Amino acid sequence: MALLVVITLPGLMILIYNYRQQTSFWTSNLVIILLSVVIGSLQFCPVISLSLASLIGIRIIVSGSENYLKLLTVALVTAVVFYYVGAILGSADMGCDENWVSTIVFLASMAVILWQFWHVYQEYTNYKVRARQATGRLGTMVSVINKLTRFVPPQIWEPIVRTDSLVSVSNKRAKLTIMFSDIIGFTELSDSLSSDNLADILNTYMHCMTLIAEKHGGVLDKFIGDGMVCFFGEPDSRGSRQDALDCVAMAIDMRREMRTLRQKWRLMGFEGLYIRIGITTGYCHVGNFGSNNRLSYTLIGKEANLAARLEASAGKDEILVSESTYDYVCHNYECQHAGAFQLKGFDKKVEAWHILDPDAQKGHLSKWVDHTLPGFNLHLNFKDMKDNDYQDIRDRLNFALERIEQEQEKVAMSIAEEIKRSDTKHG
Secondary structure: OHHHHHHHHHHHHHHHHHHHOOOOHHHHHHHHHHHHHHHHHOOOOHHHHHHHHHHHHHHHHHOOHHHHHHHHHHHHHHHHHHHHHHHHOOOOOOOHHHOHHHHHHHHHHHHHHHHHHHHHHHHHHHHHHHHHHHHHHHHHHHHHHHHHHHHOOHHHHHHHHHHOOOOOOEEEEEEEEEEEEEEEOHHHHHOOOOHHHHHHHHHHHHHHHHHHHHHHOOEEEEEEOOEEEEEEOOOOOOOHHHHHHHHHHHHHHHHHHHHHHHHHHHHOOOOOOEEEEEEEEEEEEEEEEEOOOOEEEEEEOHHHHHHHHHHHHOOOOOEEEEHHHHHHHOOOOOEEEEEEEOOOOOOOOEEEEEEOOHHHOOOOOOOEEEEEEOOEEEEEEOOOOOHHHHHHHHHHHHHHHHHHHHHHHHHHHHHHHHHHHHHHHHO
16 A cells, blocks of 8 residues: 555656656656666566566657667666665565556556557658648649749859848949840841741740850840840859850850851741840949849849940851950950941940951861852851761762752753854854
8 A cells, every 4th residue: 555655656647747748858767767666666577567668668769769778778777776675675575466456557558558659650640641741842842943943044043042042132243244145137037937937946046045155154144035145253253354255155156056057047948147246344233133022133234235235236147345355365266356336325436356266267177167159058067077977978968069060061061052053043
């Protein structure tokens, strides 16, 4: 009766109270000590000890892997200590397996174990449902983000996604190399084409130019009709000179790609499409402009206007650069002075230079052959040719030469007959 009143009832109340609390090291520690005290006090009574040991095991498992060894040590030490305490108090033979207490303890332990299993299973099923819902929401968010990022330059959205940085209305003054480009002849062509053909030409052009801009690390600011605006220097700059070199290299690749596109469009019956480009280097304000509800990452400043004016002054397939850009790139690219231009919005005349094609300069074998005559289109891009294509190209050129010789012989024979008939007539 004393054991029941002094130890069992308070211990049971404390045990029930702590089982209802959130699992932690200290609540688990207290529960395990109480159970181990009973095991040791009852001299390791088999049925009761196994029942309570099962509860101890469950409590250790739910307490986290970092506490396993600590709680197991507490349980063993407490049980052994109270085993000797019970032996000293003369309770070595308590007949614990011969009464109804052991049965009740066993059944209660099984009930607790089953309840714990049911609780864990419920948490597991709820977790699966939440995980499935979260996966669905995450998939939807990723799909939406992938779609939205197509409207924003990767140099802008990648740092935001990577660091979850704050986005606000902010801009700064920075030295940039700015490029404006558009298609000569596109406006005239649009008057004679259907909207489907026009959209196909424009989308093909923009797709190819976007890939080139991404390859060189330029920020594609915007499309303006058949034109586009790119700049180098922000948010990642490689130095003013290298930014200018990268921009010019990008412009040269765009001009080369336009030659390939022009040949494809000729075969489709669309003639006279050329690119023109204007480039300058100078200080502009760049950053997020707009409001807290709608932002646009872009640039403003006099240098941006200068690049637009240079582009408008350039001719077919010409890359026109200002003096500031020329100073950076003249040692790496062959340039030709284009003259001084009186541009709208500028009081003084602006000196400009043409960027010549590196492949077409003396001392270098050209990577391109592009020649057009009425009834004759020749476009060779040696850069993209594969080794196993040379023989096929040679065979087709030989066939073309034979056909030219045959046609030339027909023309010569026709001329000879005309001369003969003329002589006969006059003779």
